[in-house]
Amino acid sequence: MAKTEKILYSLTKIDKGRRTVVPTVVMLILTILYLVAVLSVPLHMPQKLIWLTAYPIFLSELCGIGYLKIFVRSLWILPILIFIGIFNPFIDTAPAFTIGNVTVNRGWVSLFSILLRGIIAFQSVLILVSTSGIIETFNSLRKIGCPAVLVTQLQLTYRYIAVIIEESLTIKRACAARGFGKRSYPLKLWSRLIGQLLVKSTHRATKIHLAMLARGFNGVLPTGNAVYWTSTSWLWLFGGIVFIAILRFTDFTSLLLHLTGNFNR
Amino acid sequence: MSHHFIRFTGVHYSYPDGTEALKGVSFTATHGERVAILGLNGSGKSTLLLQTNGLLLPTTGEVNVGDVPVTKKTASLVRQAVGMVFQDPDDMLFMPTVYDDVAFGPRNMNLPEVEVERRVTAALKAVGLEEVSKKAAFQLSGGQRRSVAIASVLSMKPDILVLDEPSANLDLSARDNLIKLLDTFHHTILLATHDLEMAKQLCPRAILLNQGRIIADDSTEKVIETFFSVCLRKEQ
Numbered sequence: 001m002a003k004t005e006k007i008l009y010s011l012t013k014i015d016k017g018r019r020t021v022v023p024t025v026v027m028l029i030l031t032i033l034y035l036v037a038v039l040s041v042p043l044h045m046p047q048k049l050i051w052l053t054a055y056p057i058f059l060s061e062l063c064g065i066g067y068l069k070i071f072v073r074s075l076w077i078l079p080i081l082i083f084i085g086i087f088n089p090f091i092d093t094a095p096a097f098t099i100g101n102v103t104v105n106r107g108w109v110s111l112f113s114i115l116l117r118g119i120i121a122f123q124s125v126l127i128l129v130s131t132s133g134i135i136e137t138f139n140s141l142r143k144i145g146c147p148a149v150l151v152t153q154l155q156l157t158y159r160y161i162a163v164i165i166e167e168s169l170t171i172k173r174a175c176a177a178r179g180f181g182k183r184s185y186p187l188k189l190w191s192r193l194i195g196q197l198l199v200k201s202t203h204r205a206t207k208i209h210l211a212m213l214a215r216g217f218n219g220v221l222p223t224g225n226a227v228y229w230t231s232t233s234w235l236w237l238f239g240g241i242v243f244i245a246i247l248r249f250t251d252f253t254s255l256l257l258h259l260t261g262n263f264n265r
Numbered sequence: 266m267s268h269h270f271i272r273f274t275g276v277h278y279s280y281p282d283g284t285e286a287l288k289g290v291s292f293t294a295t296h297g298e299r300v301a302i303l304g305l306n307g308s309g310k311s312t313l314l315l316q317t318n319g320l321l322l323p324t325t326g327e328v329n330v331g332d333v334p335v336t337k338k339t340a341s342l343v344r345q346a347v348g349m350v351f352q353d354p355d356d357m358l359f360m361p362t363v364y365d366d367v368a369f370g371p372r373n374m375n376l377p378e379v380e381v382e383r384r385v386t387a388a389l390k391a392v393g394l395e396e397v398s399k400k401a402a403f404q405l406s407g408g409q410r411r412s413v414a415i416a417s418v419l420s421m422k423p424d425i426l427v428l429d430e431p432s433a434n435l436d437l438s439a440r441d442n443l444i445k446l447l448d449t450f451h452h453t454i455l456l457a458t459h460d461l462e463m464a465k466q467l468c469p470r471a472i473l474l475n476q477g478r479i480i481a482d483d484s485t486e487k488v489i490e491t492f493f494s495v496c497l498r499k500e501q
Contacts, residue, residue, distance in 0.1 A: 159359055
């Protein structure tokens, strides 16, 4: 099966997600709170972020995904994070701390902080999508009061990824059918193909929009299945908030140092 | 107010590039009538169909669905009455699963989820595709996609069914099933097609379009004869 086709099939998995014990709305609220907690940690205090990694580890294991899988997938975002923070060590050269004879400047600390922050934030979103599925996540966004127009934009953007992939698959097949095994094409042809892909996708998107209008689309995509909230949802929510609050506000580093200090004495 | 008839009165339509696709089209399809729209490629069939539920609005002239004139303001009301099946099913199927696609219309009608589920199940059963409801559209064959596209309109329980070349790319068995299915629809049908046999089987009346004008409006048998003579003239 072609790589493009595999992506198309993997999208269907992302659509549905896997059912877990934690209700979707709770998972969404907790993910938002966790992202706020992660972003609220000052850039020069990465030690606080280290403790926050407990959340994705715990949750991925609880939901039966396995942290290793999530960790490997989260590495996809590493190049973007490196691009964001790569210049920090050269810009912020003020010393942060010294290990032996080596002085580490604040730029390296902030780079590490950006990498860790980005990875654990991405991991929490990956867990949300893996467990709840994109569709349920969007439905839940609506249920917690996110404006319908905004959610519809997100849903449509997501749906059009599939449209673009389908169109690229068609172009790829058309090339392969008349390419006689040729695998590489000149750059000029690639640019034409990409242009053609955009034109075809736009054309198809326009036609899809017409078909949507014909079936009563009024600017807001219908959510469909109701998102249920039960008494156990409150328990999961309360437990999750307490867990995130403990990770965010407890100074585990000092506590650990204090405990080991007492132990040494 | 009856939604079941459709009337075109002196409809002209020009595309932004100046191409005049419809030139004074007038006809009425009454309640329960099945009308085939025939014509060569580029004769204006699809443009005419798009006018029926306000996806295109006449440059001049008027389209009425029941007592309601089709305008920008009435478009949403009209679209609940006129169900349109597009030429290419891929244009209609874009939701993650077949179920969601068939439920798209009923949900837009703000029906309760129980009713949506009932309609989706019934529509998929009618086209014989209940077992694929959880699949994505791209996982289906061409014929299955066509059937799902039809189901996605049937689930809206339209008063008027408008179909643009529904038998294109269907094998004989799928085509026969489609004809049987459409035969069970007891409201008004407008059917644009190149499949003359299908037109004959389903529609007692036909309209022949040529370069945006109606040149024949009679029994399907007679219109097909005229159609052949138009084709011959074009070849000469």
